[in-house]
Amino acid sequence: MATLADVARRAGVSPATASRVINGSSKPVADELRERVLKAVAELRYVPNAHAQLLARPQRSVVGVLVHDVSDPYFAEVTRGLQRVATERGRLVIICNSYRDPDREVEYVDLLRAQQVAAIVLAGSGYHDPTVNALLDERLAAYAATGGRVAVVGWHRHRGDAVLPANQDGARLLGEELRRLGHRTVGVVAGPGTLTTTTDRIAGLYEGLAVSLPEERIRYADFTRQGGVQATAELLDSVPGLTAIVALNDSMAVGALAVLRERGVRVPEDVSVVGFDDMPIAADVTPALTTVRLPLADIGARAMTLALEPATDRDRVEALPAELVRRDSLGPAPS
Structure with a gap:
């Protein structure tokens, strides 16, 4: 097995510098040296046994959680499940909001490693x-x-145990229901196209509808109410004759309902609206929102459970199911 000296030699640095990088020391290390050490660690597959033992000691009692925005109802529910398990196991949780900025996520990982x-x-x-x-x-x-x-929630291209929300399966259920009710001119109010959640949900919708939608019927925006307002307004202005709008989360669906109400469009008589996630507000808006329910608190709880269990030879992957919740915002396509 590679030693700390091997890593230092491969990186061309002193053992002390290699140790500071690997152990997350608060002493500053130049970025160039840090990158060389990390590259050597990866190439040599270096694993410091002393730190693996430290993981089991009680003083290592903090868990870091990276979310896009904890004020988002989706992440609030996931975090509730994460914190429940952490509290039961005597762990303190640090919540880091990245606001969908990948550079900030990298910085948080470095800070959490240093801690x-x-x-x-x-x-x-x-x-x-x-x-x-x-x-x-x-x-x-x-x-x-x-x-x-x-541990990760959703599709990530990183090592680690994973809990997968049924984004694609849930969207497929929506697509099948829309197709059953005769909807053929469907528009999509989507989140950022850079996210795997967005593309997974669009892919599932295509499966359920049994057809791909033209690009002009998809509008990308933030996963927020205001994003839903913006995307819905663009859809209505550019695509005549829509019979249904699929919002890829409930916050965007609420924004879609607001735009339709302002324009005097009846829901669901003229245009049906569906959402995703089944946030508490989905049952309270008028008309009540047809949506896909994900067990978000359970997803968070399982992710924290996996994170606090000992490592196994292979990364574990668990999938939690989705459920279609039918309410008043979805009806048959107008004849």
């Missing part, structure tokens, strides 16, 4: 950008080399 947290949970959506994924992967590998544990 020698017991585990890091990536609860936000994965990215499609290969450069971003490679950089995050490098940082997470360096953290795992110190004995830390990694």
Whole structure:
């Protein structure tokens, strides 16, 4: 097995510098040297046994959780499940909001590694950008080399145990229901196209509708109410004759309902609207929102459970199901 001296020799640095990088020391290390050490760690597959043992000690009692925005109802529910398990196991949770900024996620991983947290949970959506994924992967590998544990929620291209929300299956259920009710001119109010959550949900919708939608019927915006307002207005202005709007989360669906109400469009008599996630507000808006229910708190709980369990030879992957919740915002396509 490679030793610390081997890593230092491969990186062309002193053992002390290599140790500071690997152990997350607060002493500053030049970026160039840090990159060389991390590259040597990856190439030599260096695992410091002392730090693997440290993971089991009680003082390593903090868990870092990266979310896009904890004020988003989706992440609030996931975080509730994460914190419940952490509290039961006597762990403190540090919540890091990345606001969908990959560079900030990389910085948070470095900070959490420096604090020698017991585990890091990536609860936000994965990215499609290969450069971003490679950089995050490098940082997470360096953290795992110190004995830390990694778990992710959703599709990520990183090592670690994973809990998969049924994004594609849930969207397929929506598509099948729309097709059954005769909807053929469907528009999509989508989140950022850079996120795997967005593309997974669009792919599932295509499966359920049994057809791909023209690009002009898809509008990308932030996963927020205002994003839903913007995307819905663009759809209505550019695509005449829509019979249904699929919003890829409930916050965007609420924005879609607001635009339709302002324009005097009846829901569902003229245009049906469906959402995704089944946030508490989905049952309270008028008309009540047809949506896909994901067990978000359970997803968070399972991710934290996996993160706090000992590592296994292979990364574990668990999938939690989705359920279609029928309410008043979805009806038959107008004849």
